[in-house]
Amino acid sequence: MYKIGLVGGTGYTGAELIxxxxxxxxxxxxAITSRSEQGIAVADMFPSLRGFVDLCFTNPAIDTLAECDLVFFATPNGVAMKLVPELLREGIKVVDLAADFRLRDPAAWEQWYGCPHACPEILQQAVYGLPEVNRGLIKKAQLVANPGCYPTAVQLGFLPLIEQGLADINYLIADAKSGVSGAGRGAKVGSLLCEASENMAAYGVAGHRHLPEISQGLQQMAKGQPVGLTFVPHLTPMIRGIHATLYTRVMNKQIDLQALYEQRFVDEPFVDVLPQGEHPHTRSVKGTNTCRMAVHRPQNGEIVVILSAIDNLVKGAAGQAIQNMNIMLGIEEAQSLLVPGLMP
Amino acid sequence: MYKIGLVGGTGYTGAELIxxxxxxxxxxxxAITSRSEQGIAVADMFPSLRGFVDLCFTNPAIDTLAECDLVFFATPNGVAMKLVPELLREGIKVVDLAADFRLRDPAAWEQWYGCPHACPEILQQAVYGLPEVNRGLIKKAQLVANPGCYPTAVQLGFLPLIEQGLADINYLIADAKSGVSGAGRGAKVGSLLCEASENMAAYGVAGHRHLPEISQGLQQMAKGQPVGLTFVPHLTPMIRGIHATLYTRVMNKQIDLQALYEQRFVDEPFVDVLPQGEHPHTRSVKGTNTCRMAVHRPQNGEIVVILSAIDNLVKGAAGQAIQNMNIMLGIEEAQSLLVPGLMP
Amino acid sequence: MYKIGLVGGTGYTGAELIxxxxxxxxxxxxAITSRSEQGIAVADMFPSLRGFVDLCFTNPAIDTLAECDLVFFATPNGVAMKLVPELLREGIKVVDLAADFRLRDPAAWEQWYGCPHACPEILQQAVYGLPEVNRGLIKKAQLVANPGCYPTAVQLGFLPLIEQGLADINYLIADAKSGVSGAGRGAKVGSLLCEASENMAAYGVAGHRHLPEISQGLQQMAKGQPVGLTFVPHLTPMIRGIHATLYTRVMNKQIDLQALYEQRFVDEPFVDVLPQGEHPHTRSVKGTNTCRMAVHRPQNGEIVVILSAIDNLVKGAAGQAIQNMNIMLGIEEAQSLLVPGLMP
Amino acid sequence: MYKIGLVGGTGYTGAELIxxxxxxxxxxxxAITSRSEQGIAVADMFPSLRGFVDLCFTNPAIDTLAECDLVFFATPNGVAMKLVPELLREGIKVVDLAADFRLRDPAAWEQWYGCPHACPEILQQAVYGLPEVNRGLIKKAQLVANPGCYPTAVQLGFLPLIEQGLADINYLIADAKSGVSGAGRGAKVGSLLCEASENMAAYGVAGHRHLPEISQGLQQMAKGQPVGLTFVPHLTPMIRGIHATLYTRVMNKQIDLQALYEQRFVDEPFVDVLPQGEHPHTRSVKGTNTCRMAVHRPQNGEIVVILSAIDNLVKGAAGQAIQNMNIMLGIEEAQSLLVPGLMP
Incomplete structure (x- = not known):
């Protein structure tokens, strides 16, 4: 039995990891840590966990965490980068679910997150934890930067087209719709039921922090060529789920897109390409680590439409983190992650 | 007092008209007609109308309808075209909320609606009832084809750009999100709360019936040039509202988009352009006839993003129909339509 | 035109009043006041009001408020009692939507609200603003205490039975279900969409602040006899609406309950008794000032079940406050309040 | 590996069993049967099951079912009673999730379900599958009548009080709130998102089919004394979950209710009594087989309030059916049923 630590257990991502x-x-x-809830039983805060976890929240002390084989960080952006260097020195493996180690360029971090990076020297050793792209590197990594929720849905959707050089990478559009749990468990007016239900709205059109993360990933798929991405996130009146609707021009209209997508993901345990003509529903992946997608070319035109659906808290956060953990610890990759979605 | 008839009063659009x-x-x-509910009090079917309407549903008899000054059709597609010619001969004004008179080309009707048009000779006299484009024609019209919900949100959003020749009309993308009331009051599994709530999905990507209607309207704005439109509708877990997110390439990066949009709609009682940088929420127009929009150019790039929000049952159906009625009958255009949205 | 002031315009009740x-x-x-949002345009905070109100939030200065004919308080409990005495001295009429003047006994206030009452001498002159019970007093009142949302639904439901001495007032049960807007616009974790949607739970079973208010009202109906009330509120996953399900033993099984209820409310513009056997839906009163109810005696037994539905923000708050204002100012009581519910 | 058959796999209960x-x-x-969907892959109807089940729906042929060790019926009321006798003769164990074998009295069946019972002679051998009451009988049963969703929540809540003779069984009130999935996957107007969301309403106050089932169970707990039960179900705007709020007069005010409830269920794997003063949330049991409850005596009065929350599709249907299956087949009772709820 591997010992696992969790720093930041009071948010939705932390609760989902548990x-x-x-x-x-x-x-x-x-160990499950929380500075604010220290001493409180985890199951008192989350009654759904009564009978499943006996731990109380503790302070995030390095010596306790150093007893672990692997530590997850489910903390706000900017917290992990202060603690991770010491854990790495102790030989502990780390999966960070925040953004601290996702951008390879410390200047980009500073631009988008508004403060200097605390350990820029470590950025190069962090592996971006998208197993469908980086499985080999993850296996050997000590530090994995778990992808964001939007970036997971968008990158997986564009992957087959871009890595084959089939997309017009100057004009990539990602129109993404997220459930409200993506905004976290913080008490914000905009996340109130009375504000967010019975409503649909875009936000952050001028520039969302996931934009540079996605662009970096797509550029890697495009073998380093810069990409032109327009990314518009929307807050959708539901708890869980991301639906990314992706648009680009296909460079070769003869290509069999359905076959391309099916073959690219045939061995992936957590990507499911639907039959031609279908549309993935976010509810079909609720509570699961699956990314379900479909690819369309309406009226046989130049524009390809890719539909990509995930559960933002699972494949978009905690599930993918455990997938990474399984890979890093040599456990069967799908262990404990293969379950049908909760329907209805 | 003008006498008003309503053919098809049992759906959401009919109830909203009432x-x-x-x-x-x-x-x-x-008169309010319904073949299936004949003899039932309207307020028995819709308790929210108790005390406001004393009528019972009647059969749609021409002689009763011929006593009216204006008749609304809120019937399924293909019904109005069988009754309208006779009403027109009687000199009655008609506003059809279905699709029967929206497409000018009878062949397009047949292709998208699966049956020959019953009165193709009347199509040319029908005026497409988007007041922001056709106000003058509506004033003189005897027959108005009330626009579809998606077409209203999409056309108003693209209008200023396209009519000024500023959009790359070969690459127009409309990613639209609709509340479930757009699917009507019919008992369909896909519209059940247990299927449609806590879910997000695209549908009809291969081709939705609103595509030819929107294309026809955009082409008219483009002075007859054909347009390349990709239209992807999504079913969104809420009752009312459409949010259209529109993408195109701007042909002149120097243009002041904010001023363009504000000036275009400055005299329109039902289009509200938000200040720069804001995002319209569908809930801010809930129950109202307003289209609220915003225009963005992320990172000052080539791609323009227009956000356009309406209540699909009001500006997208019944409200716009009454706006058209007011214009046709010489009543003040905004009469009974200027109310704040129901918030929260 | 009467001049109206609103103290506390940033919550749901304030926005609904506007x-x-x-x-x-x-x-x-x-004048619309808010200490925290001073100088902000009201329509910037609530875009649904764009075009309808030009005011900015101001500080709650007595001299500005003293220019008004009537001032509404939509402030948190305990605020109005500090400002109202001065306004009364200035001859201003006041409707307080908070709890400050609802309980006649200052000791009860202190027990349930945790602080001494700031102006106990004024409590006796305050009229409890339930027009169906106190219309005559409201007409002459300078200060009206607008009832709480639960108390409105529960008192109207029990009213015909209790005032006729037909209920076993030792065993009254009120099982009430409220939408989340009843919890206000404050940023609380429990009101987040991710916490409150897809969930049903009771709260405050040990004792909710509306209990003494309801008991006081029921006791008045019972001509001063003490009543035994069990009141259990539930948080229901919707924005608006209260459904109170009321249980008691009927003391005379021969009584025609349907006739009793219909006759009691026959002249009330805002109480609608449904035909025998029906069930009121909260959505049928959404956005309206109507209390819709039904009365049942299952299996012709001793237990009466009364179902009472209101919109908590309208008949349960802002609408009833305007009904009171209309009465106090000599305006037609139903002015601006008779509209059909927003359905669906 | 035991072979399991499922008759009626297209509803929510069937899908949940799978x-x-x-x-x-x-x-x-x-085998998974459906007359209407014969030949369709189960995973085509329920994409959430893609990769987990390869079966197609088949006709409900006795010979195929007779190859099974145990057969579940998740069919509409009145179907199982026609097929079950033959399966029993073949020696197959049966768990019926419909109402066919729940009422011991065939006259009661006929009264509440509107047709004569097809095999009244079998009713006496059917065991009512509430393991917390009948575990021993279930172990030896060939035919188990799986309890209804409301009856599970209500009976478990009243159980400790009634079996100890501590409740006033003449005045039992069960005010129950159910998510919409309780109404099934049938296409009914009342279950549409646009009808059932943003709404709260009671239904069936005059008499719901679960009333005789609950009464029968409570009477058994009361050692055969008749009980006076008022049962009011409400349709609540959420997918899953039942919250039963139960009221009765306690006959001995000295009793320690908290201890009574905790001790009664201390060994039950699927009943969780919350600490004093808490309130169960249905979302804390979403997707799980747990009944979470709390017991209150407001203001130390005579009235006891019990709050009982389940997932109607799990403990209220499919989960309890599998719990019964485990018991009947000698499998560990909690096998595959102990998972934390999906939160949020």
Missing amino acids: RLLVNHPQVKLH | RLLVNHPQVKLH | RLLVNHPQVKLH | RLLVNHPQVKLH
């Missing part, structure tokens, strides 16, 4: 870990047969939660 | 008409000071509901 | 007042033909909003 | 069975290590789905 939900997925308590029945994992090869790991055991050793 | 809601908006009962307090209109210059008109009076004379 | 929505209902902007189209009222006999009053004009003179 | 979801819970596919990862059960000791059973294997052998």
Whole structure:
């Protein structure tokens, strides 16, 4: 049994990690930290976990975390980068679910997150934890930067087209719709039921922090060529789910897109390409680590439309983090993650 | 007091017409028809109307309808075209909220609606009822084809750019999100709360019936040039509202988009352009006839993003129909339609 | 045109007052105050009000408020009692939507609200603003305490039975379900969409602040006899609406309950008793000042079940406040309040 | 591996059985039937099951079902009673999730379900599958009548009080709130998102079919004394969950209710009594087989309030059916059923 630490257990991502870990047969939660809730039983804060976890929240002390084999950070952006260097020195493996280690360029971090990076020297050793792209590197990594929720849905959707040089990478559009849990468990007026339900709106059109992360990933797929991406996120009146609707011009109208997508993901345990003509529903992946997608070329025109659906808290956060953990610890990659979605 | 008839009063569009008409000071509901509910009191079917309407549903008899000054059709597609010619001969004004008279080309009707048009000779006299484009024609029209919900949100959003020749009309993308009331009051599994709530999905990507309607309208704005439009509708887990997110390449990066949009709509009572940098929320137009929009050019790039929000049952159906009625009958255009949205 | 002041315009109750007042033909909003949002345009905070109100939030200065004919307080509990005495001395009429003047006994206030009452001497002159019970007093009142949302639904439901001495007042049960807007616009974790949607739960079973208010009202109906009330509120996953399900033992099984209820409310513009056997839906009163109810005696037993539905923000708050204002100012009681519910 | 048959796999209860069975290590789905969907792949109808089940829907042929060790019926009321006798003769174990075998009295069946019972002689051998009451009988049963959703929540809530003779069984009130999935996957107007969301309403106050089932169970707990139960179900705007709020007079005010409830359920794997003063949330049991409850005596009065929350599709249907299956087949009772709720 591997010992697992969780720094930041009071948000939705942390709670989801706990939900997925308590029945994992090869790991055991050793410590769950929260500065604000120290001493409180985890199951008192989250009654859905009553009977599954006996731990209380503790302070994030390095010596306790150093007893772990792997530590997850489910903290706000900017917290992990202050603690991770010490854990790495202790030989602990780390999966950070925040943005601290996602951007390779510390200047980009500073531009988008508004403060200098605390450990720029470590950025190059961090592996971007999208297993469908970087599985080999993840296996050997000590530090994995778990992708953001939008970036996961968008990158997986564009992957087959871009890595084959089939997309017009100057004109990529990602129109993404997210459930409200993506905004976290913080008490914000905009996330109130009375504000966010029965409503649809875009936000951050001028520039969302996931834009540079997605662009960096797409550029890597495009073998380093710069990409022109327009990314518009929308707040959707539901709890879980991201639906990314992706548009680009296909460079070769003869290509069999359906076959391209099916073949690219045939061996991936967590990407499911729907049959031609279908549309993925976010609810079909609710509570699961699956990215379900479909590819369309309306009226046989130049524009390709890719539909990509994930659960933002699972494949977009905690599930992918556990997928990365499984890979890093040599556990079967899909362990404890293969379950049908909760429907309805 | 003008006498008003309503053919098809049992759906959401019909009920919304009644809601908006009962307090209109210059008109009076004379007959509300429904073949299936004949004899039932309207307020028994819709308890929200108790005390506001005393009528029972009647059969759609021409002689009763011929007593009206104006008749609304809120029937399924293909019904109005069988009754309208006779009403026109009787000198009655008609506003059809279905699709029967929206497409000028009878072949396009047949292609998208699966049956020959019953009165192709009348198509040319029908005026497309988008007041912001056709106000003058509506004033003189006997037959108005009330626009679809998606077409209203999309056309108003693209209008200033396209009519000024500023959009790359070969690459227009309309990613539209609609509340479930757009699917009507019919008992369909896909519209059940347990299917449609907590879910986001695209549909009809291969081709939705509103595509030819929108294309026809955009082409008219483009002075007859054909347009290349990709239209992807999504079913969104809320009752009312459409949010259209529109993308195109701007042909002149020097143009002041904010001023362009504000000036175009400065005299329109039902289009509200938000200040620079804002995002319209569908809930801000809930229950109202307003189209609220914003225009963005992310990172000062070539791509323009227009956000356009309406209530699909009001500006996207019943409200716009009453706006058209007001214009046709010489009533003040905004009569009974200027109310704040129901918030929250 | 009467001049109206509004103290506390940033919550849902305040916004709803504005929505209902902007189209009222006999009053004009003179000042809307908010300490925290001073200088901000009201329509910037609530885009649904763009075009309907030009005022900015101001500090709640007595001299400005003293220019008004009537001032509404939509402030948190405990605020109005500090400002109202001075306004009364200035001869201003006041409707307080908070709890400050609802309980006649200052000791009860202190027990349930946790601080001494600031002006206990004024409590006796305050009239409890339930027009169906106190219309005559409201007409002459200078200070009206607008009832709480739960108390409105529960008292109207029990009213015909209790005032006729037909209920076993030792065993009254009120099982009430409220939409989340009842919790206000404050940023609380429990009101987040991700916490409150897809969930049903009771709260405050040990004792909710509306209990003494309801008991006081029921006791008045019972001609001073003490009543035994069990009140259990539930947070329901919707924005607006209260559904109170009321249980008691009927003391005379021969009584025609349907006739009793219909006759009691026959002249009330805002109480609608449904035909025998029906069930009121909260959505049928959405956005309206109507209380819709039904009365049942299952299996002709001893237990009566009364179902009472209101919109908590309208008949349960802002609408009833305007109904009171109309009465106090000699305006037609239903002015600007008779509209059909927003359905669906 | 036990072979399992499922008759009626197209509703929510059937789909939920499949979801819970596919990862059960000791059973294997052998046949899933549906007359209407014969030949369709189960995973085509329910994309959430893609990759988990390869079966197609088949006709409900006795010979195929007779190859099974146990057959679930998730059919509409009145179907199972026609097929079950033959399966029993073949020695197959049966769990019926419909109402066919719940009422011991065939006259009561006929009264509430409107047709004569097809096999009244079998009713006496059917065991009512509430393990917390009948575990021993279930172990030896060939035919188990799986309880209804409301009856599960209500009976478990009243159980400790009534079996100890501590409740005034003449005045039992069960005010129950159910998510819309309780109405099934049938296409009914009342279950549409636009009808059922943003709404709260009671239904069936005059008499709901679960009333005789609950009464029968409570009477058994009361050692055969008749009980006076008022049962009011409400349709609540959420997908899953039942919250039952139960009221009765406690006959002995000295009793320690908290201890009574905790001790009664201390060994039950699927009943969780919350600490004193808390309130169960339905979302805390979403997707789980747990009944979470709390017991209150407001203001130390005579009235006890019990709050009982379940997932109507799990403990209220499919999960309890699998719990019964586990017991009947000698499998560990909680096998595959102990998972934390999906939160948020």
